[in-house]
Amino acid sequence: MKYADEFRDRQAVAARLATLGEAATRRWTIMEVCGGQTHNLLRYGLPQAIDAQVELIHGPGCPVCVTAAATIDRAISLAQTPGCLVASFGDMLRVPGSSLSLQQARARGAAVQLVYSPLDAVALAQREPARQVVFLAVGFETTAPATALAVLQAARWGLTNFSLLVAHVRVLPAMELIAGDAACRIDGFLAAGHVCTVTGANVYEDFVSRHRLPVAVTGFEPVDLLDGLLACVRLLEARRPAVANAYVRAVSSEGNRHAQAIVEQVFEPCDRTWRGLGTVPGGGLQLRSAWSEFCAERRFGAADGEAADGDSRCPSARVLTGQMRPTQCPYFGRECTPLAPLGAPMVSDEGACSAYYRYGRVYA
Amino acid sequence: MCLGVPGRVVRWIDRDPILGRAEIEFEGICRECHMACVPDAEVDDYVIVHAGVAISRMDETAARQAQADWQAWRDSSPAADDAQAS
Numbered sequence: 001m002k003y004a005d006e007f008r009d010r011q012a013v014a015a016r017l018a019t020l021g022e023a024a025t026r027r028w029t030i031m032e033v034c035g036g037q038t039h040n041l042l043r044y045g046l047p048q049a050i051d052a053q054v055e056l057i058h059g060p061g062c063p064v065c066v067t068a069a070a071t072i073d074r075a076i077s078l079a080q081t082p083g084c085l086v087a088s089f090g091d092m093l094r095v096p097g098s099s100l101s102l103q104q105a106r107a108r109g110a111a112v113q114l115v116y117s118p119l120d121a122v123a124l125a126q127r128e129p130a131r132q133v134v135f136l137a138v139g140f141e142t143t144a145p146a147t148a149l150a151v152l153q154a155a156r157w158g159l160t161n162f163s164l165l166v167a168h169v170r171v172l173p174a175m176e177l178i179a180g181d182a183a184c185r186i187d188g189f190l191a192a193g194h195v196c197t198v199t200g201a202n203v204y205e206d207f208v209s210r211h212r213l214p215v216a217v218t219g220f221e222p223v224d225l226l227d228g229l230l231a232c233v234r235l236l237e238a239r240r241p242a243v244a245n246a247y248v249r250a251v252s253s254e255g256n257r258h259a260q261a262i263v264e265q266v267f268e269p270c271d272r273t274w275r276g277l278g279t280v281p282g283g284g285l286q287l288r289s290a291w292s293e294f295c296a297e298r299r300f301g302a303a304d305g306e307a308a309d310g311d312s313r314c315p316s317a318r319v320l321t322g323q324m325r326p327t328q329c330p331y332f333g334r335e336c337t338p339l340a341p342l343g344a345p346m347v348s349d350e351g352a353c354s355a356y357y358r359y360g361r362v363y364a
Numbered sequence: 365m366c367l368g369v370p371g372r373v374v375r376w377i378d379r380d381p382i383l384g385r386a387e388i389e390f391e392g393i394c395r396e397c398h399m400a401c402v403p404d405a406e407v408d409d410y411v412i413v414h415a416g417v418a419i420s421r422m423d424e425t426a427a428r429q430a431q432a433d434w435q436a437w438r439d440s441s442p443a444a445d446d447a448q449a450s
Contacts, residue, residue, distance in 0.1 A: 001390070001391050002372075002410060003370040003410055003422055003427070004370060015438055019437070019438065034366060035366075036366050036367060061366075089415075116415065116416055117398075117415045117417065118415065119416055119417070120416065139415070140366055142366040142368070142414050142419065143366070143414065143415055145400075145401050145417055145419060146398070146414065146415040146416060146417040146419075149398060149400055149417060152382045153382065153383060156382060156383065193368075194366040194367075194414060194419070194420075195366060197368070197412060197419050198419060198420075227434070246430075248426040248427065248429070248430045249422050249423055249426055249430065250368075250412055250420050250422060251420070252423070256401055256402075256419060256420055258401045258402065258403060259401040259419055262400060262401065350366075
């Protein structure tokens with residue numbers, strides 16, 4: 001596949017590993033923010049290959065993992081409401097709420113539908129006018145344009161049976177929270193490449209100058225990941241906190257202005273509860289008042305209070321902030337597996353625990 | 365979750381600013397995708413598709429420049445030469 005195969009080339013990886021070995025004069029601690037990067041780093045065995053130069057800390061960058069149990073509980077209650085159908089991405093269906101996941105609720109008769117795109121949920125609402133279709137909208141800045149387009153399309157078609165339960169999250173406020181923690185021992189960040197296709201690389205300039213931590217915008221193939229790590233290590237070795245773009249084929253300095261405008265038209269930032277992190281100021285997106293007719297909570301009522309974030313044994317907060325490796329959890333691979341997860345990081349393919357379970361048990 | 369797959373624009377279906385769609389090819393598999401975020405993309409351009417929406421147009425020039433920059437950097441690195449030879 002063009003733009004993918006050449007970034008998986010064995011020799012290109014070997015050359016970068018050798019260069020990284022030469023570039024690092026000490027072992028640096030770097031957090032990859034995105035769960036997709038965590039997944040691929042482990043898939044390709046890179047944490048072992050660079051262990052002498054970089055300690056990788058896996059960040060909270062899996063929107064599925066950080067969706068609050070109360071939101072899933074609300075989605076389940078809507079899916080159990082006669083005449084309502086809840087649609088969402090496949091990963092989302094397996095995340096435990098306070099007692100059930102959407103998948104388990106579906107097995108008990110709730111109306112739950114897996115969709116590939118938010119726009120497929122709009123098409124579903126158009127095909128089934130007698131049903132209320134609620135899209136459980138999760139994702140980072142990468143996914144927000146698709147959800148915003150779904151709203152614009154539903155409005156264009158005049159649909160009155162489509163609405164959103166919005167659980168969108170924003171990456172930068174979470175990075176602020178992690179970097180601002182007094183216990184933070186991170187030397188630099190790999191920024192999530194596909195988030196940056198929308199936001200642009202420049203969005204990190206202010207963060208870098210305030211926290212004096214370098215950020216390397218990084219892609220997902222093994223060569224991309226090593227290029228991001230190399231860029232970050234070079235900045236660290238030069239004692240130069242700056243933003244580096246190691247994913248230039250997809251990310252520009254300014255980002256995608258069209259996508260930004262579409263999101264801006266429909267959504268505005270808000271505080272949001274992240275599972276494991278608590279309330280993240282500015283860490284979410286909500287519908288602007290002009291689009292409140294598409295707000296499921298306005299149409300059907302909000303959730304009743306807070307819900308516990310799944311099994312209390314799961315130390316997901318420490319995993320999501322990089323204070324604990326998945327393999328250090330006493331339940332990892334025993335009581336907690338992808339088929340029977342105690343917490344969200346074991347559910348999604350991009351959750352750190354799931355990635356370690358699939359690829360990383362050699363690190364135990 | 366933030367999976368993005370590069371694909372080639374085969375043909376535009378509709379150039380509406382909001383509902384614009386095009387047929388995108390992924391290694392021989394074609395799928396209709398939403399194009400409102402990349403209205404300037406042309407046939408044979410590569411775009412990154414996420415959740416059915418093209419969110420970025422691949423910059424061929426930037427990709428080549430990055431490759432050239434890396435090559436220049438590697439050429440100046442003895443360790444990388446060793447890796448290449450092994």
